[in-house]
Amino acid sequence: MTNIAFDVRRDDLRQTRMATGVIDEAAEVAAGRAVLAIDRFALTANNITYAAFGDQMSYWAFFPAGDGYGRIPVWGFADVVASGVEGLAVGERIYGYFPMASHLVVEPVKLSPKRFVDGAAHRRELPPVYNSYDRVSADPGDARARENAQMILKPLVMTSFLIADFLDDNGFFGARQVLVSSASSKTSLGLGFCLGRLGANGIRSVGLTSPGNRAFVESVGYFDAVATYDAIASLDPAVPTAYVDMAGSADILTKVHQHFGDNLVHSCRVGGTHWEGLAGRMDLPGARPKFFFAPAQIQKRHGDWGPGGLEQRFSGAWEALTGSVGTWLEVREGQGASAVETAYRDTLEGRVPPHAGLVLSLHP
Structure with missing residues (x-):
């Protein structure tokens, strides 16, 4: 399986490359890991912030690229295409924090009906909120028809x-x-x-x-x-x-x-x-x-409000907001390396109009 990733120079955000690598599915399954095919992800000015503060706030640490390059984190949806994890089936749909790439290998731990955590060694000291992945099948409210708004706006x-x-x-x-x-x-x-x-x-x-x-x-x-x-x-x-x-x-x-x-x-x-x-x-x-x-x-409110308290309060705000975004949000989709490159440069240079929400995929 070939993985395609969009990388940017950590010290010059205008320099980019498409990097390719091979994922050995059998080896990953044997090691108890899972391979996710990143179906679609959103790109906003917030992702440029991740890059701008990549070293200062450790955003580059989530998906290391090497050679002075970094992989910008994005929010999106993926499908499990290979799994060596008991209870995580091929075909499951996952929502969470991904690199700008076609695939991601994860080491699922703390598996529950609703989510799992990527327990990869290099992520263990990073903020837990970014390491948690939702199992979409466990949340019927997150139907595919609502994925665009979720990717673009929810984080x-x-x-x-x-x-x-x-x-x-x-x-x-x-x-x-x-x-x-x-x-x-x-x-x-x-x-x-x-x-x-x-x-x-x-x-x-x-x-x-x-x-x-x-x-x-x-x-x-x-x-x-x-x-x-x-x-x-x-x-x-x-x-x-x-x-x-x-x-x-x-x-x-x-x-x-x-x-x-x-x-x-x-x-x-x-x-x-x-x-x-x-x-x-x-x-x-x-x-x-x-x-x-x-x-x-987040940590403070988990202590103040107890299990589920923050999620319940945020849910009310999110549901109220989504009732109004249809009047101003225009989703624009793009597929393939060229579309991702163009969308990144337009976002970096401030050429994306504020009403537009970009949804992209590195799969052709």
């Missing part, structure tokens, strides 16, 4: 939900408004939606975006207000503000901190959609920028 909206929950859990650090950059990105839109569900707290959400995307963000309607990057100075600097930085831009981060000064009560770094101008450590007025680490909030 992002989980991050959105956790950010909103983190801010709420901390009393919004005393803020009266939350300012969110890259407001047209799907994670930011999800955050706007989740913040709206916390509207009883009286917190105003403001989406920051480019002039070209302003009309789109306003039309979706998830934020209380929308402002463009060139209008940051028009925002009221006296309002205690929490900033959620999805862009990662040093220039935007500096402008926000300098404008609000001491009234910037929390600065939360999340994404890197503006990956070429990423902010490093800087001495800025206001709260010191801190990275948001979703697995830490």
